[in-house]
Amino acid sequence: QVQLLESGGGWVQAGGSLRLSCAASGRTLSNYAMGWFRQAPGKEREFAAAISMGGRTTNYADSVKGRFTISRDNAKNTVYLQMNSLRPEDTAAYYCAAGPTTVVVTRGGVDYWGKGTLVTVSS
Helix, strand or coil: CCEEEEECCEEEECCCCEEEEEEEECCCHHHCEEEEEEECCCCCCEEEEEECCCCCCEEECCCCCCCEEEEEEHHHCEEEEEECCCCHHHCEEEEEEEECCHHHHHCCCCCEECCCEEEEEEC
16 A cells, blocks of 8 residues: 655745645555646546656646656655646646556556645636
């Protein structure tokens, strides 16, 4: 079992930045590809970013490409999502996820989910 705990969410004005963290316990994160998903009020959960086990491969949704950066520190068992140039439409609960490969995680094939952290972007 892997337990994932997100942190770093909050309120920010449009154009601002936030960095989300996802700390894992139970098993080492280096055995998993990792991803970030988000769910806006009244909408379905959607993929945002993914990173391979070793961190060499990343994948992004078109809506966040060029603004968000996913990274990981396997020594700290932690994954990050740096979010820049935030927009009101980025307002959502952000969830950390672990899965077998980057491709599978991107398609929603997730073995473990965190409980989420809320990001609110005001205009």
